Amino acid sequence: MSTSPQVAATPLIYNDWYPAMRSRELRGRKLRAAMLMGIPMVLGRRDDGRLFAMRDNCPHRGIPLSCGWFDGRELTCRYHGWAFEPASGQCNRIPSLTSHDTLDPSKIYATAFPCEERDGYAWVYVPAPGSGRVRAESLPPVPEAPKFGAKFRSAHLTADLPCNVDHGIIGLMDPAHGPFVHQAWWWRKRASIHEKEKQFEPIPEGFRMSAHAPSGNSAPYKLLGVYGEPITTTIDFVLPNRRYETIRCGQKWFSSLTTVTPTTANACRIDVYAAWNVFYAVPFVKPIAKFFGKRFVRQDQVTMIQQAEGLKHDPSLMLIDDADRPAKWYFALKQARLEGVPERHPMSGPVTLHWRS
Ligand code: FES
Numbered sequence: 001m002s003t004s005p006q007v008a009a010t011p012l013i014y015n016d017w018y019p020a021m022r023s024r025e026l027r028g029r030k031l032r033a034a035m036l037m038g039i040p041m042v043l044g045r046r047d048d049g050r051l052f053a054m055r056d057n058c059p060h061r062g063i064p065l066s067c068g069w070f071d072g073r074e075l076t077c078r079y080h081g082w083a084f085e086p087a088s089g090q091c092n093r094i095p096s097l098t099s100h101d102t103l104d105p106s107k108i109y110a111t112a113f114p115c116e117e118r119d120g121y122a123w124v125y126v127p128a129p130g131s132g133r134v135r136a137e138s139l140p141p142v143p144e145a146p147k148f149g150a151k152f153r154s155a156h157l158t159a160d161l162p163c164n165v166d167h168g169i170i171g172l173m174d175p176a177h178g179p180f181v182h183q184a185w186w187w188r189k190r191a192s193i194h195e196k197e198k199q200f201e202p203i204p205e206g207f208r209m210s211a212h213a214p215s216g217n218s219a220p221y222k223l224l225g226v227y228g229e230p231i232t233t234t235i236d237f238v239l240p241n242r243r244y245e246t247i248r249c250g251q252k253w254f255s256s257l258t259t260v261t262p263t264t265a266n267a268c269r270i271d272v273y274a275a276w277n278v279f280y281a282v283p284f285v286k287p288i289a290k291f292f293g294k295r296f297v298r299q300d301q302v303t304m305i306q307q308a309e310g311l312k313h314d315p316s317l318m319l320i321d322d323a324d325r326p327a328k329w330y331f332a333l334k335q336a337r338l339e340g341v342p343e344r345h346p347m348s349g350p351v352t353l354h355w356r357s
């Protein structure tokens with residue numbers, strides 16, 4: 001039997017928050033299975049509204065807990081009926097025990113992960129394998145797109161990518177693919193390629209493309225320009241997988257958080273959350289924005305599906321200056337984090353990069 005070639009795996013960054021799924025899918029007493037960082041998970045929502053995420057294996061015999069029953073308070077395994085409090089994973093009951101047994105069920109825990117709802121996602125904190133129980137007080141803040149007012153609209157987009165998370169992330173920050181992958185009359189024409197100069201600066205575990213007036217050749221930005229005030233854009237990349245983009249124009253703003261999340265060591269998913277108060281009063285903006293956003297993400301997805309075909313045969317690859325410099329920074333930052341020296345930064349100060357796109 002021959003095994004078909006596979007896209008290469010990559011080391012994963014643990015001890016951080018990742019979006020496991022849309023939180024609106026966690027309604028009522030439904031249990032939902034998800035794959036995150038190669039770990040099968042079961043998610044749900046308790047009657048008090050709190051989300052939970054557990055490893056989708058019963059600690060007794062490993063059957064998926066998602067096959068069991070959830071009454072809004074307790075998750076009961078369908079095999080021998082062990083009952084668990086899902087947020088802590090603590091076992092409340094083992095039905096087979098008799099007065100002759102000394103086993104204390106409350107000493108048994110199914111694996112439970114910290115799980116919080118932000119921007120319509122169930123974010124799950126994934127500790128390094130074997131690191132034991134996580135203390136809630138010691139966790140970093142749950143990621144969230146910045147908002148600049150209480151009134152805004154928002155939308156979500158998602159696409160599965162058949163490549164490892166590194167390719168998903170460097171595709172996300174790749175400035176040179178735009179004119180080829182995202183060619184469309186409403187976005188920009190390939191003939192409009194011109195030289196760009198962008199300022200970057202180091203930020204903790206990431207880098208920032210400093211505020212600037214965005215490219216005049218992008219139709220959506222031209223649309224924003226109707227407000228007649230200067231536009232500033234900031235794009236931050238922060239480990240392990242987050243791209244924050246903020247566009248502000250006077251009182252108007254657009255903000256997005258895009259993440260590329262490893263579902264396994266060789267597959268990932270891109271999630272885009274966007275919030276805005278631009279054109280707040282205009283009807284149909286959300287469906288139109290979603291339509292164009294979907295096409296945009298779909299173009300990246302199609303390209304990565306094609307790329308994954310090529311990557312199956314383990315080709316050697318290149319990173320060139322300056323267009324691939326952000327990708328080099330990403331790999332250096334990731335390596336520092338994996339080696340336990342997250343403060344080691346590949347940039348010693350602000351850098352100007354040039355490329356044509
Ligand atoms: S396998 Fe879950 S209770 Fe036995």
Ligand SMILES: [Fe+2]
Pocket residue numbers: 171172177178181182300
């Ligand atoms: Fe893209």
